[in-house]
Amino acid sequence: QVQLVQSGAEVKKPGSSVRVSCRSSGDTLDTYTISWVRQAPGQALEWMAGIIPIFGTSNYAQNFQGRVALSADKSTSTVYMELSSLTSDDTALYFCARGYSSQTQFDFWGQGTLVTV
Amino acid sequence: VVMTQSPVILSVSPGERAILSCRGGQRVNSKLAWYQQKPGQAPRLLIYDTSTRATGVPARFSGSGSGTEFTLTISSLRSEDSAVYYCHQYNNWPSTFGQGTKVEVK
Numbered sequence: 344q345v346q347l348v349q350s351g352a353e354v355k356k357p358g359s360s361v362r363v364s365c366r367s368s369g370d371t372l373d374t375y376t377i378s379w380v381r382q383a384p385g386q387a388l389e390w391m392a393g394i395i396p397i398f399g400t401s402n403y404a405q406n407f408q409g410r411v412a413l414s415a416d417k418s419t420s421t422v423y424m425e426l427s428s429l430t431s432d433d434t435a436l437y438f439c440a441r442g443y444s445s446q447t448q449f450d451f452w453g454q455g456t457l458v459t460v
Numbered sequence: 461v462v463m464t465q466s467p468v469i470l471s472v473s474p475g476e477r478a479i480l481s482c483r484g485g486q487r488v489n490s491k492l493a494w495y496q497q498k499p500g501q502a503p504r505l506l507i508y509d510t511s512t513r514a515t516g517v518p519a520r521f522s523g524s525g526s527g528t529e530f531t532l533t534i535s536s537l538r539s540e541d542s543a544v545y546y547c548h549q550y551n552n553w554p555s556t557f558g559q560g561t562k563v564e565v566k
Binding site for chain 2: 380387388389390404405438440445446447448449450451452453454455
Protein backbone atom coordinates (compact mmCIF):
# COMPACT_ATOMS: atom_id res chain seq x y z
CA GLN A 344 0.00 0.00 0.00
CA VAL A 345 1.37 3.37 -1.04
CA GLN A 346 1.91 5.88 1.73
CA LEU A 347 3.17 9.43 1.65
CA VAL A 348 4.51 10.37 5.06
CA GLN A 349 5.15 14.02 5.81
CA SER A 350 7.27 15.69 8.45
CA GLY A 351 5.74 17.19 11.56
CA ALA A 352 4.15 20.51 12.37
CA GLU A 353 6.25 23.66 12.29
CA VAL A 354 6.00 27.05 13.98
CA LYS A 355 7.92 29.79 12.20
CA LYS A 356 8.51 33.51 12.55
CA PRO A 357 7.57 35.94 9.78
CA GLY A 358 10.33 36.34 7.23
CA SER A 359 11.82 32.92 7.88
CA SER A 360 11.67 29.74 5.79
CA VAL A 361 10.19 26.31 6.34
CA ARG A 362 11.14 22.95 4.85
CA VAL A 363 8.63 20.12 4.73
CA SER A 364 9.45 16.58 3.65
CA CYS A 365 7.32 13.90 2.02
CA ARG A 366 8.57 10.31 1.93
CA SER A 367 7.02 7.64 -0.24
CA SER A 368 6.74 4.08 0.97
CA GLY A 369 5.18 1.06 -0.70
CA ASP A 370 6.04 2.26 -4.20
CA THR A 371 8.78 4.11 -5.99
CA LEU A 372 8.34 7.60 -7.35
CA ASP A 373 9.88 6.67 -10.71
CA THR A 374 6.73 7.16 -12.76
CA TYR A 375 5.06 9.87 -10.72
CA THR A 376 5.04 13.56 -9.98
CA ILE A 377 4.72 14.86 -6.44
CA SER A 378 2.72 18.03 -6.06
CA TRP A 379 2.28 20.29 -3.05
CA VAL A 380 -1.19 21.55 -2.23
CA ARG A 381 -1.97 23.87 0.62
CA GLN A 382 -5.14 24.44 2.59
CA ALA A 383 -5.33 27.72 4.45
CA PRO A 384 -8.06 28.13 7.08
CA GLY A 385 -11.38 28.69 5.35
CA GLN A 386 -9.77 28.66 1.90
CA ALA A 387 -9.89 26.31 -1.07
CA LEU A 388 -7.18 23.81 -1.74
CA GLU A 389 -4.42 25.49 -3.75
CA TRP A 390 -1.86 23.78 -5.98
CA MET A 391 1.58 25.25 -5.35
CA ALA A 392 4.18 23.28 -7.26
CA GLY A 393 5.14 19.89 -8.60
CA ILE A 394 8.32 17.90 -9.13
CA ILE A 395 9.25 14.85 -11.17
CA PRO A 396 11.61 13.15 -8.70
CA ILE A 397 13.52 10.99 -11.17
CA PHE A 398 14.46 14.06 -13.24
CA GLY A 399 14.44 16.68 -10.50
CA THR A 400 12.44 19.04 -12.72
CA SER A 401 9.82 21.28 -11.14
CA ASN A 402 7.11 23.71 -12.04
CA TYR A 403 5.56 26.33 -9.83
CA ALA A 404 2.30 28.22 -9.63
CA GLN A 405 2.71 31.91 -10.37
CA ASN A 406 1.51 32.82 -6.87
CA PHE A 407 4.51 31.06 -5.37
CA GLN A 408 7.14 31.64 -8.04
CA GLY A 409 10.42 32.69 -6.44
CA ARG A 410 9.30 31.72 -2.94
CA VAL A 411 8.99 27.97 -3.16
CA ALA A 412 11.64 25.42 -4.08
CA LEU A 413 11.23 21.68 -4.51
CA SER A 414 13.92 19.04 -4.38
CA ALA A 415 14.06 15.26 -4.33
CA ASP A 416 16.29 12.57 -2.87
CA LYS A 417 15.79 9.52 -5.05
CA SER A 418 17.76 7.27 -2.71
CA THR A 419 15.18 7.75 0.05
CA SER A 420 12.11 8.44 -2.14
CA THR A 421 11.73 11.77 -0.36
CA VAL A 422 10.62 15.10 -1.75
CA TYR A 423 11.23 18.41 0.00
CA MET A 424 9.30 21.67 -0.22
CA GLU A 425 10.90 24.86 1.05
CA LEU A 426 8.82 28.02 1.35
CA SER A 427 10.61 31.26 2.13
CA SER A 428 9.73 34.82 3.21
CA LEU A 429 6.90 33.49 5.32
CA THR A 430 4.00 35.70 6.35
CA SER A 431 0.92 35.02 8.43
CA ASP A 432 -0.91 34.30 5.17
CA ASP A 433 1.23 31.18 4.80
CA THR A 434 -0.31 29.62 7.90
CA ALA A 435 -1.89 26.53 6.43
CA LEU A 436 -1.96 22.78 6.16
CA TYR A 437 0.48 21.65 3.46
CA PHE A 438 -0.11 18.36 1.65
CA CYS A 439 2.04 16.42 -0.75
CA ALA A 440 0.10 14.43 -3.33
CA ARG A 441 1.00 11.92 -6.02
CA GLY A 442 -0.07 12.11 -9.63
CA TYR A 443 1.13 11.04 -13.07
CA SER A 444 1.94 14.70 -13.71
CA SER A 445 1.20 18.08 -12.12
CA GLN A 446 -1.90 18.24 -14.35
CA THR A 447 -3.70 15.11 -13.24
CA GLN A 448 -5.78 13.74 -10.45
CA PHE A 449 -3.98 13.05 -7.19
CA ASP A 450 -4.47 9.46 -6.10
CA PHE A 451 -2.48 9.43 -2.87
CA TRP A 452 -1.95 12.21 -0.36
CA GLY A 453 0.30 12.75 2.60
CA GLN A 454 -1.29 13.32 5.99
CA GLY A 455 -0.57 17.04 5.89
CA THR A 456 1.87 19.28 7.74
CA LEU A 457 0.59 22.27 9.67
CA VAL A 458 2.78 25.33 9.28
CA THR A 459 1.99 28.19 11.63
CA VAL A 460 3.58 31.57 11.04
CA VAL B 461 -9.79 28.66 -13.76
CA VAL B 462 -12.26 29.37 -10.98
CA MET B 463 -14.28 26.35 -9.90
CA THR B 464 -17.55 27.16 -8.15
CA GLN B 465 -19.28 24.52 -6.06
CA SER B 466 -22.87 24.50 -4.88
CA PRO B 467 -24.45 24.30 -2.46
CA VAL B 468 -22.04 25.30 0.27
CA ILE B 469 -23.78 23.00 2.75
CA LEU B 470 -26.05 20.07 1.88
CA SER B 471 -28.07 18.33 4.57
CA VAL B 472 -29.52 14.98 3.54
CA SER B 473 -31.20 12.10 5.37
CA PRO B 474 -29.61 8.65 5.36
CA GLY B 475 -30.63 6.63 2.31
CA GLU B 476 -31.49 9.71 0.27
CA ARG B 477 -29.59 10.99 -2.74
CA ALA B 478 -27.12 13.85 -2.56
CA ILE B 479 -26.28 15.88 -5.66
CA LEU B 480 -23.27 18.19 -5.62
CA SER B 481 -22.50 20.64 -8.40
CA CYS B 482 -19.29 22.12 -9.72
CA ARG B 483 -19.07 24.79 -12.40
CA GLY B 484 -15.87 25.85 -14.16
CA GLY B 485 -15.11 29.37 -15.33
CA GLN B 486 -13.74 27.79 -18.51
CA ARG B 487 -14.24 24.47 -20.23
CA VAL B 488 -12.29 21.73 -18.49
CA ASN B 489 -13.29 18.97 -20.89
CA SER B 490 -13.34 15.70 -18.94
CA LYS B 491 -10.40 16.58 -16.68
CA LEU B 492 -12.37 16.84 -13.49
CA ALA B 493 -11.90 14.97 -10.21
CA TRP B 494 -13.79 14.80 -6.93
CA TYR B 495 -12.28 14.33 -3.47
CA GLN B 496 -13.75 13.60 -0.07
CA GLN B 497 -12.16 15.15 3.00
CA LYS B 498 -13.09 14.29 6.57
CA PRO B 499 -11.94 16.36 9.55
CA GLY B 500 -8.27 15.90 10.31
CA GLN B 501 -7.67 13.81 7.20
CA ALA B 502 -6.16 14.32 3.78
CA PRO B 503 -8.43 14.49 0.76
CA ARG B 504 -9.34 11.10 -0.72
CA LEU B 505 -9.75 10.68 -4.47
CA LEU B 506 -13.26 9.51 -5.36
CA ILE B 507 -13.74 10.23 -9.06
CA TYR B 508 -11.38 11.23 -11.87
CA ASP B 509 -11.80 12.06 -15.54
CA THR B 510 -15.36 13.15 -14.67
CA SER B 511 -16.85 9.70 -14.14
CA THR B 512 -14.21 7.07 -13.34
CA ARG B 513 -14.35 5.81 -9.76
CA ALA B 514 -11.00 5.48 -8.03
CA THR B 515 -9.93 2.11 -6.64
CA GLY B 516 -12.05 1.00 -3.70
CA VAL B 517 -14.67 3.74 -4.02
CA PRO B 518 -18.21 2.43 -3.45
CA ALA B 519 -20.57 2.33 -6.42
CA ARG B 520 -22.97 4.76 -4.71
CA PHE B 521 -20.57 7.54 -5.75
CA SER B 522 -20.89 8.60 -9.37
CA GLY B 523 -19.73 11.54 -11.44
CA SER B 524 -21.07 13.10 -14.60
CA GLY B 525 -20.91 16.23 -16.67
CA SER B 526 -19.03 17.91 -19.49
CA GLY B 527 -17.65 21.25 -20.57
CA THR B 528 -18.12 23.49 -17.56
CA GLU B 529 -20.85 21.70 -15.57
CA PHE B 530 -20.19 18.68 -13.42
CA THR B 531 -22.04 16.68 -10.80
CA LEU B 532 -21.14 14.26 -8.03
CA THR B 533 -24.03 12.05 -6.97
CA ILE B 534 -24.14 9.97 -3.81
CA SER B 535 -27.05 7.66 -4.54
CA SER B 536 -27.91 6.44 -1.03
CA LEU B 537 -26.28 8.50 1.66
CA ARG B 538 -24.67 6.79 4.64
CA SER B 539 -23.51 8.33 7.89
CA GLU B 540 -19.87 7.83 6.94
CA ASP B 541 -20.37 10.07 3.90
CA SER B 542 -20.41 13.16 6.13
CA ALA B 543 -17.48 15.17 4.79
CA VAL B 544 -16.44 18.09 2.62
CA TYR B 545 -16.30 17.32 -1.10
CA TYR B 546 -14.03 19.21 -3.50
CA CYS B 547 -13.97 19.28 -7.26
CA HIS B 548 -10.62 19.70 -9.03
CA GLN B 549 -9.96 20.64 -12.66
CA TYR B 550 -6.67 19.65 -14.21
CA ASN B 551 -7.33 20.58 -17.84
CA ASN B 552 -6.00 24.13 -17.50
CA TRP B 553 -2.70 25.06 -15.84
CA PRO B 554 -2.42 25.43 -12.94
CA SER B 555 -4.98 22.96 -11.72
CA THR B 556 -7.56 24.47 -9.38
CA PHE B 557 -10.03 23.31 -6.77
CA GLY B 558 -13.52 24.36 -5.82
CA GLN B 559 -14.30 25.80 -2.39
CA GLY B 560 -16.01 22.61 -1.29
CA THR B 561 -19.49 21.39 -0.39
CA LYS B 562 -20.07 20.19 3.15
CA VAL B 563 -22.40 17.20 3.24
CA GLU B 564 -24.23 16.63 6.51
CA VAL B 565 -26.13 13.46 7.17
CA LYS B 566 -29.27 14.27 9.18
